[in-house]
Amino acid sequence: MKKNKSILLSGPYILWMLIFTLIPLGVVGYYALTDVETGAFTFANIKDLGLFLPTLGISVWYSILSAAICLVLGYPVAYFIAHRSAVTQKILYMLVMLPMCMSFLLRTLAWAGLLETNGIINQFLNLLGLPSLKMIGTPGAVILGMVYNYLPYMILPLYSIIVKIDNRLIEAAEDLGCNGMQVFGRVVLPLSMPGILSGITMVFVPAVSTFYISQKLGGADMPLLIGDAIEKQFKTAGNPNLGAALSLVLMLMVFICTGIMNRFGSDEEGGVVA
Amino acid sequence: MSKELIRLQDLTMEFDGERILDGINLYFNDHEFLTLLGPSGCGKTTTLRIIGGFLTPTSGRVLFDGKCINDVPAYERQINTVFQRYALFPHLDVFGNIAFGLKVAKLPKEEINQRVQEILTVVGMKGYEHRRIDSLSGGQQQRVAIARALVNRPKVLLLDEPLAALDLRLRKDMQNELKRIQQAMGITFIYVTHDQEEALSMSDTVVVMDKGRIQQIGRPEDIYNEPKNAFVADFIGESNILDGVMLSDYKVKFFGRVFDCVDAGFAPNEPVDVVIRPEDIDFVPAGEGHLVGTVTSVTFKGLNYDIIVDFRGFKWLIQTTDYHGEGETVGIRLNPEDIHIMHKSEYSGMFGDYSSYSAEYDELTEDAADEEE
Numbered sequence: 001m002k003k004n005k006s007i008l009l010s011g012p013y014i015l016w017m018l019i020f021t022l023i024p025l026g027v028v029g030y031y032a033l034t035d036v037e038t039g040a041f042t043f044a045n046i047k048d049l050g051l052f053l054p055t056l057g058i059s060v061w062y063s064i065l066s067a068a069i070c071l072v073l074g075y076p077v078a079y080f081i082a083h084r085s086a087v088t089q090k091i092l093y094m095l096v097m098l099p100m101c102m103s104f105l106l107r108t109l110a111w112a113g114l115l116e117t118n119g120i121i122n123q124f125l126n127l128l129g130l131p132s133l134k135m136i137g138t139p140g141a142v143i144l145g146m147v148y149n150y151l152p153y154m155i156l157p158l159y160s161i162i163v164k165i166d167n168r169l170i171e172a173a174e175d176l177g178c179n180g181m182q183v184f185g186r187v188v189l190p191l192s193m194p195g196i197l198s199g200i201t202m203v204f205v206p207a208v209s210t211f212y213i214s215q216k217l218g219g220a221d222m223p224l225l226i227g228d229a230i231e232k233q234f235k236t237a238g239n240p241n242l243g244a245a246l247s248l249v250l251m252l253m254v255f256i257c258t259g260i261m262n263r264f265g266s267d268e269e270g271g272v273v274a
Numbered sequence: 275m276s277k278e279l280i281r282l283q284d285l286t287m288e289f290d291g292e293r294i295l296d297g298i299n300l301y302f303n304d305h306e307f308l309t310l311l312g313p314s315g316c317g318k319t320t321t322l323r324i325i326g327g328f329l330t331p332t333s334g335r336v337l338f339d340g341k342c343i344n345d346v347p348a349y350e351r352q353i354n355t356v357f358q359r360y361a362l363f364p365h366l367d368v369f370g371n372i373a374f375g376l377k378v379a380k381l382p383k384e385e386i387n388q389r390v391q392e393i394l395t396v397v398g399m400k401g402y403e404h405r406r407i408d409s410l411s412g413g414q415q416q417r418v419a420i421a422r423a424l425v426n427r428p429k430v431l432l433l434d435e436p437l438a439a440l441d442l443r444l445r446k447d448m449q450n451e452l453k454r455i456q457q458a459m460g461i462t463f464i465y466v467t468h469d470q471e472e473a474l475s476m477s478d479t480v481v482v483m484d485k486g487r488i489q490q491i492g493r494p495e496d497i498y499n500e501p502k503n504a505f506v507a508d509f510i511g512e513s514n515i516l517d518g519v520m521l522s523d524y525k526v527k528f529f530g531r532v533f534d535c536v537d538a539g540f541a542p543n544e545p546v547d548v549v550i551r552p553e554d555i556d557f558v559p560a561g562e563g564h565l566v567g568t569v570t571s572v573t574f575k576g577l578n579y580d581i582i583v584d585f586r587g588f589k590w591l592i593q594t595t596d597y598h599g600e601g602e603t604v605g606i607r608l609n610p611e612d613i614h615i616m617h618k619s620e621y622s623g624m625f626g627d628y629s630s631y632s633a634e635y636d637e638l639t640e641d642a643a644d645e646e647e
């Protein structure tokens with residue numbers, strides 16, 4: 001009875017998933033394995049992927065950097081929030097969420113406005129008699145964009161894990177001879193691991209497939225990221241089949257990454273590390 | 275018997291203007307099993323946390339071996355704690371938990387292994403080294419928590435209601451176990467509980483606390499037989515507490531009748547509280563009794579009957595193996611040694627009347643106390 005009801009209630013989404021996720025996925029796979037002109041079955045698109053290895057490499061590298069920076073910036077913030085009073089926690093949590101209430105495109109455009117050669121920051125520097133800096137069109141600008149946009153996705157899972165760490169465990173560690181640093185290293189950090197892993201996944205996955213940030217903040221001089229490459233195949237290069245193949249690779253990579261993270265996570269819980 | 279190890283001097287503690295501890299003076303001897311006993315909110319856990327170094331007293335001093343340790347952080351004290359609900363590290367296995375303190379102290383690997391094995395034997399958990407914490411039962415987690423503290427060879431072990439989460443059977447077993455471990459290790463145990471039976475059966479010394487003050491300190495027998503005030507008499511076991519007047523040494527008057535007793539040293543005609551333990555009262559045929567009353571309720575308790583008898587409107591609890599039915603008229607005799615006299619206190623008149631007694635009442639309030647902690 002209960003089971004039937006749950007099937008009934010989840011039915012609409014299962015149908016939705018079928019039509020708009022599984023079938024398109026099949027279409028992407030079909031495109032990836034067919035020729036753009038003739039529609040005949042071919043591995044040519046897969047072979048061409050080799051050309052995109054550097055692009056993929058840069059995308060992964062930028063995403064790893066972004067996730068690492070988000071972790072370093074986000075952890076102390078999450079820890080700080082988790083140790084405030086209940087009311088303060090709610091307010092700070094809202095503040096972290098606040099940027100997410102504004103359009104992602106708008107926020108990225110705003111950064112472009114700040115970083116441009118004649119942008120607000122440079123105007124301000126000139127006003128002080130300082131020379132302009134080249135900010136837009138640098139890897140730094142792209143990574144800044146990623147960190148800025150995805151930082152909440154790091155802080156929130158970290159916060160939700162850290163806030164659950166039982167204070168008595170910290171007291172127990174102190175009782176057993178740990179000073180502040182040791183308490184952190186031996187108890188708080190290991191217990192934050194699930195939050196760290198899900199934070200990294202939540203930042204890495206959107207960062208590796210991003211395309212808008214790199215276009216607005218990276219500009220023409222910068223190497224393409226994989227997300228841009230896919231967009232280009234579909235929109236301007238007129239080779240959706242190659243774009244589809246690239247999408248498949250990206251998807252595979254995301255799967256592998258989350259897989260590794262999950263495995264890592266369950267090992268951690270399994271207490272293999274004695 | 276042995277030397278003093280810890281002394282608390284004029285300890286007071288306030289949270290948000292509320293006084294939790296009010297002038298605690300207490301010393302703990304080496305090798306002693308001392309229990310802080312009291313209802314929830316009496317300040318016993320606060321006292322323990324101050325000794326452990328997790329709280330700084332508002333005023334007063336904690337002396338360890340004669341030295342003030344108020345400013346010594348928890349991690350530098352030669353004191354370990356067994357926490358309420360254990361607080362074991364979920365990310366470490368049994369070995370990792372027990373070895374934790376030794377690893378922090380950077381002892382050589384062989385010594386750590388050896389000491390962990392030793393302590394596992396002491397707590398009866400050999401062979402469980404690589405079990406995950408969440409795969410252990412409550413009793414096993416309890417043993418790991420004790421081992422984790424003891425392996426560091428502290429001079430003092432603090433135990434904060436360690437048996438509260440266990441079922442009754444296991445609790446009894448662990449009581450014996452704890453006493454055995456304490457004697458085997460030869461260290462001081464400071465034990466916090468609201469369970470009077472636990473306190474009486476394990477401790478060398480019991481400290482009864484209420485409202486942030488010490489009500490009585492003594493050996494379990496003394497606390498039970500010679501309670502200092504109505505609070506102690508009621509909290510430790512059951513007591514009928516009556517208003518009386520001490521006419522002279524060894525003569526007390528209550529219920530309009532003069533009784534012989536074994537207490538002396540009161541002012542002539544001093545108003546006093548008279549304690550009569552329910553198990554000390556003997557039934558006699560109505561005609562031969564010092565007092566005559568009517569049975570108003572009988573509850574079978576297994577070992578005995580709890581019989582409530584109405585003596586001129588004041589209801590007594592009497593515990594006896596003789597059955598007397600409801601409505602029966604009974605007489606009782608009181609021997610001099612069954613009567614215990616106490617000075618009047620702020621608690622006088624608050625306890626010891628069984629007019630609203632019901633069998634479930636005790637259990638309900640005990641459960642409520644558990645929830646609060």
